[in-house]
Amino acid sequence: MPHTEALLFPLFTIMGCNIALAMDQPLLIVVVAGMITGCVGGVLRDVLCNDVPLLFRAELYASVSIVTGLLYIGGIKYGFSPDLVTLVAAVTGLVFRLLAIRLKLEMPKFIYDSDAK
Numbered sequence: 699m700p701h702t703e704a705l706l707f708p709l710f711t712i713m714g715c716n717i718a719l720a721m722d723q724p725l726l727i728v729v730v731a732g733m734i735t736g737c738v739g740g741v742l743r744d745v746l747c748n749d750v751p752l753l754f755r756a757e758l759y760a761s762v763s764i765v766t767g768l769l770y771i772g773g774i775k776y777g778f779s780p781d782l783v784t785l786v787a788a789v790t791g792l793v794f795r796l797l798a799i800r801l802k803l804e805m806p807k808f809i810y811d812s813d814a815k
Contacts, residue, residue, distance in 0.1 A: 706743075708791025711736030711763045712784055715770050725771060732767035733760055758798040758805065766791030 714735025718728040737753050737760055744751040753759050766787050773783030797803065 705792065707736050707740055707759075707763070707795055708766045708788045710739040711766045711791060712770050712787055715767045719771070719774065728771055729764060729767045732770070733763040736763040736766070758795075758803050761805070762791055762794045762798060765794060 711732040713732075715728050715732035717735075718731035723731065740759070741751040741753050744753075769790055770783055770787035773786065774780060
């Protein structure tokens, strides 16, 4: 399977958010913890597989992790079933990540032109 990383990425994000929530951290810290867990988990996977980490390419990665984390936290804070919230956040993260891969969605690139005046 060429994009197996897309399957695990949202789950790593949710695990990071869940651990930060269990530590009673503020919302911003919970989202950042989930994003870091998802992104670093992917980098470690790629390094162990001797590949260039996807995080260091132009594809959407951290943005998808933030959306996944916010969905998870929002669902938990509003009192929905944790199982349902986890499923919805994981599927949404997976769909966004696969769409980013399929449609080649990228973050904008900054190109410095020293000749421009």
